[in-house]
Amino acid sequence: MTISAPHQKPVDQQTIVIIGGSHAGIACAERLRKLGHTGAITIIDRLTGLPLERPPLSKAFLKSDAAGDASFALRPDSWFADNDIIFMDGCDVTAIAADDHQLTLADGQTLDWDQLVLATGAYPRPLPVPGGDSDQLMVLRHPDDARGLREKLHLAETVSIIGGGYIGLEVAASARTLGKNVSVIEAADRLLARVASTKASAYFDALHQSHDVAVHTNAQVSAIIPSGQHMTVTTKDNMSIDADLVIAGIGVIPDMDIAAAAGISTGNGIMTDTCYRTNKPDIYAIGDVALAADGYTHGQIRLESVHHAQMSADIAAHTIMEQPAGLHEVPWFWSEQYDQRLQSAGLVPAEHETVRRDGRRDGQISFWSFAADGSLAAVESLNDAQAYMVGRHLLSADQADQPVTIDMIADPATDLKALMRR
Numbered sequence: 545m546t547i548s549a550p551h552q553k554p555v556d557q558q559t560i561v562i563i564g565g566s567h568a569g570i571a572c573a574e575r576l577r578k579l580g581h582t583g584a585i586t587i588i589d590r591l592t593g594l595p596l597e598r599p600p601l602s603k604a605f606l607k608s609d610a611a612g613d614a615s616f617a618l619r620p621d622s623w624f625a626d627n628d629i630i631f632m633d634g635c636d637v638t639a640i641a642a643d644d645h646q647l648t649l650a651d652g653q654t655l656d657w658d659q660l661v662l663a664t665g666a667y668p669r670p671l672p673v674p675g676g677d678s679d680q681l682m683v684l685r686h687p688d689d690a691r692g693l694r695e696k697l698h699l700a701e702t703v704s705i706i707g708g709g710y711i712g713l714e715v716a717a718s719a720r721t722l723g724k725n726v727s728v729i730e731a732a733d734r735l736l737a738r739v740a741s742t743k744a745s746a747y748f749d750a751l752h753q754s755h756d757v758a759v760h761t762n763a764q765v766s767a768i769i770p771s772g773q774h775m776t777v778t779t780k781d782n783m784s785i786d787a788d789l790v791i792a793g794i795g796v797i798p799d800m801d802i803a804a805a806a807g808i809s810t811g812n813g814i815m816t817d818t819c820y821r822t823n824k825p826d827i828y829a830i831g832d833v834a835l836a837a838d839g840y841t842h843g844q845i846r847l848e849s850v851h852h853a854q855m856s857a858d859i860a861a862h863t864i865m866e867q868p869a870g871l872h873e874v875p876w877f878w879s880e881q882y883d884q885r886l887q888s889a890g891l892v893p894a895e896h897e898t899v900r901r902d903g904r905r906d907g908q909i910s911f912w913s914f915a916a917d918g919s920l921a922a923v924e925s926l927n928d929a930q931a932y933m934v935g936r937h938l939l940s941a942d943q944a945d946q947p948v949t950i951d952m953i954a955d956p957a958t959d960l961k962a963l964m965r966r
């Protein structure tokens with residue numbers, strides 16, 4: 545079947561197709577409607593069922609039972625009809641004909657579009673060792689992964705997690721909260737090496753050890769050996785860990801094969817300008833898959849966070865509607881592990897100097913990282929919403945002429961709120 549849509553309609557009446565019905569895709573459709581778009585909007589996703597939020601999948605969802613799954617819906621079922629948005633679930637887009645403004649689904653059906661938004665996200669990086677392709681090795685990205693993981697987690701006694709990034713550590717905390725014996729195996733010399741300051745890494749290492757998680761850094765997995773219902777993980781330095789359940793969380797690969805095959809420029813993501821336009825007319829890329837020219841860092845960057853999914857969706861929707869888009873904001877992120885809520889703003893550079901501040905109440909801590917040129921680069925706060933808010937404000941582009949120094953932050957007498965009022 546071919547659903548055709550004539551091109552060259554007024555922009556607010558054009559046919560928009562969004563590939564990917566997760567945080568970025570749904571936010572884009574929602575924003576388009578709010579901006580007055582009245583034409584057809586179709587969201588296509590290869591997954592089946594109502595889209596669920598991703599962040600809880602490693603946190604509350606893992607600890608809950610199946611009866612409450614609907615409470616994790618990204619939008620209620622009625623949202624699609626209420627906003628006149630067609631949602632095609634269980635449909636895999638297999639090809640894009642960029643010049644013809646058409647795409648093809650796995651069943652051969654074709655769809656025409658005036659504007660196409662690629663919100664295809666990313667998929668778990670495979671573990672490149674013998675046994676890394678075992679069916680028993682679990683990954684966590686989408687709701688179906690989380691459902692399978694939850695079922696096995698409840699039955700397991702010992703759990704081993706390969707990868708000490710945020711997702712691995714959140715799963716470790718959830719598993720530990722459920723009373724499992726947990727180990728984390730990380731190849732780098734510290735947890736969260738790609739994203740956190742060295743001080744925050746050390747904090748999370750100590751936090752997990754205090755909850756009796758066995759944390760192994762500098763440990764490179766050499767093989768996964770399934771044996772019956774169990775698995776053995778071996779490392780290059782001859783460590784051997786047996787577990788009922790092994791989960792690999794070693795990062796993701798942007799889902800961009802259909803874009804590359806369509807002649808859209810790609811690198812470590814689909815390349816876009818600051819408005820999330822690709823090199824092909826009328827095709828945008830947003831969310832985790834976008835390798836965007838970033839107006840905040842002034843670099844080409846691919847960010848994996850709900851905030852970026854929403855911000856990129858918002859900017860792309862404004863651009864499609866030919867309305868002025870907002871500026872890129874300082875990136876922010878959150879994580880929850882045990883009773884700790886991390887909120888971070890900014891990006892920690894590879895080379896950084898970090899000072900720790902203790903908040904007014906017990907257990908409130910923040911790490912303030914400065915780049916080599918002395919400028920504030922990132923704030924990571926634990927159970928300290930005020931430090932996060934002040935940090936995010938000081939990191940915003942319009943504060944560049946009001947710099948804070950490491951000495952100001954290191955001085956316990958400095959009133960953080962007063963820094964906002966300068």
Ligand SMILES: Cc1cc2nc3c(=O)[nH]c(=O)nc-3n(C[C@H](O)[C@H](O)[C@H](O)COP(=O)(O)OP(=O)(O)OC[C@H]3O[C@@H](n4cnc5c(N)ncnc54)[C@H](O)[C@@H]3O)c2cc1C
Binds near residue numbers: 600638
């Ligand atoms: C377990 C977990 C916990 C997280 N926790 C946090 C957190 O605490 N804080 C935070 O800020 N971020 C968190 N994140 C990251 C955040 O969820 C992602 O940044 C966000 O989901 C990105 O949204 P997206 O729409 O770009 O991509 P995705 O969520 O990856 O969605 C892409 C969608 O596109 C579909 N798709 C891809 N290709 C095709 C195709 N060819 N045809 C049809 N459909 C296709 C996929 O099926 C998928 O549904 C977490 C992520 C995970 C997995």
